[in-house]
Amino acid sequence: MSSNRQHTSSFVALGRLLRYARGYRRRIIAATTCSIINKLFDIAPEILIGVAIDVVVNQEESFVAGLGFETAQEQITVLAALTFFIWAGESLFEYLFQVLWRNLAQRLQSDLRQDAYEHAQRLDMSFFESTSSGQLVATMNDDVNQLERFLDGGANAMIQVGVTVVAVGAVFFVLSPLIALLAFTPIPLIIWGAFYFQRKAGPLYADVREKVGDLSSRLANNLGGIATIKSFTAEQRESERLKQASEAYVQANARAIRISSAFIPVIRMAILAGFLATFTVGGMMALEGSLNVGAYGVLVFLTQRLLWPLTGLAEVIDLFERAMASTRRILDLLAEPVNVRDQAGTSLAQPVRGEVSFNNVEFRYGSSGAGVHGISLDVPAGHTLALVGATGSGKSTLIKLLLRFYDPERGEIRIDGQPIREVSLKSLRDAIGLVSQDVYLFEGSIRDNLAYGKPGASEEEIIEAAKTAEAWSFISALPEGLDTAVGERGVRLSGGQRQRLSLARALLKDPPILVLDEATSAVDNETEAAIQRSLSRIGHNRTVIMIAHRLSTIVEADTIAVVENGRVIEQGDHQSLLARQGAYHAQWQVQTGQVLAHTTD
Template sequence: MDNAQSSWQALLRLLRYARGYRRRIAAAVACSTVNKLFDIAPEILIGIAIDVVVNREDSFVASLGLTEPGQQIAALAVLTFFIWAGESLFEYAYMLLWRNLAQRLQADLRQDAYEHLQRQEMAFFERRSTGDLVAVLNDDVNQLERFLDGGANDLVQVLVTVLAVGGVFFLLSPLIALLAFTPVPLIVWGAFFFQRRAAPRYNAVRAQVGALANRLANNIGGMATIKSFTAEGREAERLRAESEAYVAANRQAIAVSSAFIPVIRMAILSGFLLTFTVGGFQVLNGQLNVGAYGVLVFLTQRLLWPLTGLAQTIDLFERAMASTRRILDLMAIPVGAAAGGDRRLPEPVRGEVSFETVTFRYPESGAGVAGVSLHLPAGRTLALVGATGSGKSTLVKLLLRFQVPDAGRILIDGVPVETLTLDSLRGAIGLVSQDVFLFEGSIRDNIAYGRPDADDADIERAARQAEAWEFIERLPHGLDTAVGERGVRLSGGQRQRLSLARALLKDPPILVLDEATSAVDNETEAAIQRSLAHLSHDRTVIVIAHRLSTIVGADEIVVLEAGRIAERGDHASLLARNGLYAAQWRVQTGGAAEMEAHSAAR
């Protein structure tokens, strides 16, 4: 697609998005127009003043009824005052309108883009880099704001200048009008020529912004790993390479945009010289009034010199349209099949879960599950075990509709999950994962995340159930203690207990523990196990665990291998079978003696 066409199409897409702002845009354009008309009026008044001084009673103003030269000058002075006052008033008005429009539009655009992102399925975020998404929502939106702050007004005023000044020129001297406007087509052609050359370069700049943001986000998030491997120098060099690539991309765009002004300046000079010389000879020959000549000379500058700023305006425009394309393209990505239905779970939710011949494969790796059928009665505990990549976490993602099955279906209380609203589905499930995410804020804010209206008594009760209250009480600020970004000010075990408290405060009928104790110490694991033993009553619990000692009491244990069910049963029956589960039990516990005891008991 032609880049110039692409930029204008991006502008049209933006205008379609901003149709709710049409009145504000129209008001801003009107104020810019009136301001520019007032702005060019003083040059006309100067020519009229020269005409008054030279021709006195025979001047243009005299023909309007003011025959005395003194009266003419006084009238021009009063008119000049009101013109300057009007220009100032409408300059204030257009700046207010354009800048407030820029702020409102960028805020709404960012909000709409973010809300659209939130509706995407989790697979979308696995494909896209965080840094690139942040760059779109932040830097690209800000780039559009910068254009609306000044560039939009400049475009309007350049157009008004050409039309208004052109009308005065043709009224006073069609010949000089043609001569003065001779370079205008060249200037406009040059603007679009440079725009076409600049557009792909600014696309590259915006892409490099995303890459640079992604590098920064990754490095800051992985700072502990960088330091542990003493890789600071290596990562600094990688960042320098990304920064230099950004500089190089900008350099190419700057090289094009910077060449515009010198070229256009020479075109402007030719138009001014033609007006100056031809008009001067016409005055000397009596073909042109001296006042009109003054108007033409001054207006030639007023017409042509602002066109040198067209380069900067085009520069802002191209940057903004490159950003606009990225923003609107992001918002145009359709929401995947993981979007919810329109049904809600019947109250009260019992928590019965069924997987019926569920199959799902990740496109990139081919891993997943195949033909898995499970039935978990309400109030029972199901444990999923198996090697990494066997499909345990995949089943949880499918239950939460983070992913969508390729075949089969999943039901809660007999209702297919794809027919449920996501609010109803996920509101019935509490998830505690191995990778705990705490939001920057206080302990209170994080525990109450699922129930923002919870009072301190409810928060304390959930913290006690998760055996987190003891360490919270010891902190200087208690529940008001700041956890830091991603909870960095707390230990791993403390973060895990807060995550459990957060899920328990939500009080879901279905609780999912995705390896929730795999990264904690023995003391924290014992505390969490005591909590779960108490909380599993009258609640459906799905546990994914590597540590088999944590699931001995589960009602059913399912062993997955390569995405299929290899074994199922309770702890005792699986040990007696002496299969995969028993082998893993022996590795983890050295439980040969217990195995023999079970065999003897049989």
């Protein structure tokens, strides 16, 4: 989200928001109408006070007498009835605009958050690799809440200030054009001041929103890595780093507050000039008899009604600027392009056999330039392909391309002869079960996590998958069994237990293609042996693609491909690769200790 976007006009952001909210047009019109009517009722009592003064002073010659009410008592009674209905109307429409604006704020913030989240889910993995989770959480939570706060009160306040200026201005020009000109003299200065402060405050509040995202990122990272912090006794260091991020947020707010706080003192003096002009000139005119005493009272009261609410522009502008800074971030997230396009409605031909082919596939990461170059591999249905090679050689990249986390720049990937670009992402990913080295378990029970890929699975199916993955032995030993809570990210379970649950979760999905991305690299020997036994059972009639550092786990693979610097340099089965005495043979000797033994001999 670039700085030039952040510093675009707040009114441009408002226009973008209104375009997004076009489905809420009727609600916005209804809420705005109630705000306008409420404000008209709100300023009416000041007019009635002036009319009442006119009745008391002029009695049978008053303005109300001209409407057919001859005695002063009748006129006062009429004014009292009007006052009752005006106050009742004001109360009614205040209730209505409060309900309408607040419900609109709730509905709009909920839909914005949902749309932002759903759009984020469609974004490419490259977006998440370049954007911190803290910034995203701040956008979907804090920024959306900031917009809600503006809609709760700020939108109504802006509308009512505008209505006040127009309605009171109309009354002024009817009663005394001269005093109207005097009273309105400060308004251009007030409006200019509002826009001046808006231009000054806009970039400052954009910076405030950025600092909120930075602070959220720091908190999320530290809480997620609390074990590492404790192990390195880095609590004080991390507290200091958090303090620095928090202080940066405080300073960014302080700069914005200095600008917004200067608005009221400046505007207050402009308002005083307008009020004194009305008070003095109008009083002189009333004394000379050129202005009705009741009209003078109306003008004095309405001058306050006209000018004093403008001091509230500072708070309204403050809310507006914060909301528009947040709106830019939300709408910029919604505007992020989705490069991996979904071909909804087109599915893989059923049943999926699981034949996978990589045809001259090329891809490189923009940030590092690493990737894969001209890789071609064929995996017949029901066969096992093992990918081996050094870290960063491109093995995991092939898996990401198969799952369409990215699309290759050249070449294509096919399943059962169908290019995966031409089928829906759901159809593609439903056919693939992924077991990654970095196991992610959601907070909830073991049952919830196992059934994640098949929400309607029966208990029998869940238990069978757990048994196949050799996870049932430890699950059944737990006091609450399948209903045991795993904790956030599965922290209550060991690494080996999490890995077995990940395998069981993939097996319950029963995919024709199973992908194991270094699934045994971070587990103990017992868990590795258990997973190997599971694979020997589940590999039949299923295509398996494995990434492994431990060559002992892939000796039974039908095909082993050695990847180096993004290229396949060798492929074959275990025995043929050993006989070739190339890169695989050298790696096998290192892992089995044959090189060391040979050197010792």
